[in-house]
Amino acid sequence: MEITKAEFATSMSSYKAPPKAFSQIAMAGRSNVGKSSLINCVCRRSKLARVGEAPGKTRLINFFEINESFYLVDLPGYGYAKASKAEIERWGVMMEQYFAASEQLCGVIHIVDIRHEPTKDDLQMNAFLRARGIPFVVVLSKADKISRGARMKYMAPILRALQVQPWQAVVFSAENGDGRENVLLAMEGLLQGRPFEEKSLK
Ligand SMILES: Nc1nc2c(ncn2[C@@H]2O[C@H](COP(=O)(O)OP(=O)(O)OP(=O)(O)O)[C@@H](O)[C@H]2O)c(=O)[nH]1
Numbered sequence: 001m002e003i004t005k006a007e008f009a010t011s012m013s014s015y016k017a018p019p020k021a022f023s024q025i026a027m028a029g030r031s032n033v034g035k036s037s038l039i040n041c042v043c044r045r046s047k048l049a050r051v052g053e054a055p056g057k058t059r060l061i062n063f064f065e066i067n068e069s070f071y072l073v074d075l076p077g078y079g080y081a082k083a084s085k086a087e088i089e090r091w092g093v094m095m096e097q098y099f100a101a102s103e104q105l106c107g108v109i110h111i112v113d114i115r116h117e118p119t120k121d122d123l124q125m126n127a128f129l130r131a132r133g134i135p136f137v138v139v140l141s142k143a144d145k146i147s148r149g150a151r152m153k154y155m156a157p158i159l160r161a162l163q164v165q166p167w168q169a170v171v172f173s174a175e176n177g178d179g180r181e182n183v184l185l186a187m188e189g190l191l192q193g194r195p196f197e198e199k200s201l202k
Pocket residue numbers: 029030031032033034035036037038050051052053054055056057058059075076077078141142143144145172173174175176
């Protein structure tokens with residue numbers, strides 16, 4: 001799959017069906033992990049989704065229409081340490097609502113920072129997706145921050161904690177585009193309802 005057309009569709013603070021009944025792939029992960037950057041990288045558009053130096057940039061549920069056939073959904077991140085109790089609560093309600101109501105959701109890209117072991121929130125997201133039976137692919141972001149040789153060392157404990165096999169996960173950098181093809185394959189797999197395996201590249 002290649003993305004030939006990408007445009008902002010709509011933003012919402014509480015879930016309502018977007019304009020078209022397209023399949024949706026949502027980006028989930030900690031605040032600042034690179035969800036919005038991943039959307040920009042796969043679409044090759046540096047300013048499609050708003051990216052922030054500081055965590056808590058994406059506050060609403062943002063829909064991007066891709067190839068006139070599906071939506072990429074940019075969700076606000078979790079685990080932002082400086083968020084107030086009220087904001088955390090608002091986030092929880094928004095997410096709960098989104099996952100409960102979005103009938104067209106066909107899968108989630110769960111993004112975690114390759115440099116850090118999963119947080120309690122990451123584990124919770126993982127358990128939530130499994131409990132709801134929502135197909136997901138784990139993407140390890142910011143791979144440009146570590147050397148290639150160190151990848152396996154960083155990946156192993158993360159994948160163990162999330163109970164994902166190495167060939168089912170994608171190592172990715174929005175900075176240099178490493179792993180972009182695999183992210184696209186993973187998205188294609190979610191849209192077609194088949195699991196992603198890196199082998200399928202070869
Ligand atoms: N080096 C490097 N930096 C990245 C990468 N992906 C994102 N960043 C940087 O990380 C910061 C946060 O990126 P965002 O894409 O806004 O993160 P987010 O997950 O959407 O954050 P929230 O909207 O707050 O939940 C920005 O300064 C990005 O430039 C990456 O692959 N490599």
